[in-house]
Amino acid sequence: MSFEDFCVNSMAALHSPTHVHSHMVAKLSVCLARHLLALRPELFIGIFDTETAGAVTSIADRILDHTWHAALCHDIGKLLIIDTVAMYGRSLLDDEYANLRLHPDAGADLAVKHLSTRDYADVIRGHHLWYDGTDGYPSGFDRDGSPYRTIIDIVSVCDCMDAATDSVGRSYSRGKTFEEFEKEVSEAAGTRYAPWLPELFRDPGTRKDLLYLLDEGRSVAYRKTYALLRGI
């Protein structure tokens, strides 16, 4: 078993909502990456030493594969602080929240030690940083200097999208509609979120796929996690 598989399976055993969340973020991220590669391939220039939009398009499958695995691993740092994550419907205390904020660095430090996860360290470390670098955590990581910066942008918004719209696994808050979340993204485009997101969300094909994943796709994700736990 690879270290990546070990981490993902451990999440299912220790805190199944985080396992569902990881799969949802992976599915949503691949969806956004696939549509963005078709609409704005130039945004990925720099990844895997690409210098042109044509070069990006020619390795689209490799970029999507990277997006899937990086998104699946984005919260592996939570394995080290799983008791804090398993908060059983209550709000976090201040010191618990401070502890939780360590999970991007903890996850990235863990990822670089293993062959199956080391390439995803930048996405793991950067997924809670704002697009413009003015907020979020951890401080000191140069997300703009990463060749994976557009994947970081994608995983970052999909992480928030799943958390905001899930009303199954996060019983402490009502799930927002996609439209409510979209409004938040529009208001924070260029600061917290990437500036190209509102246009991507308005694309009919992207929107249709996202709405499916947030509805039926989420039910599938929950059923798969519970089937895994039952050994089916």
Ligand SMILES: [Fe+2]
């Ligand atoms: Fe996270």
Ligand SMILES: [Fe+2]
């Ligand atoms: Fe997350």
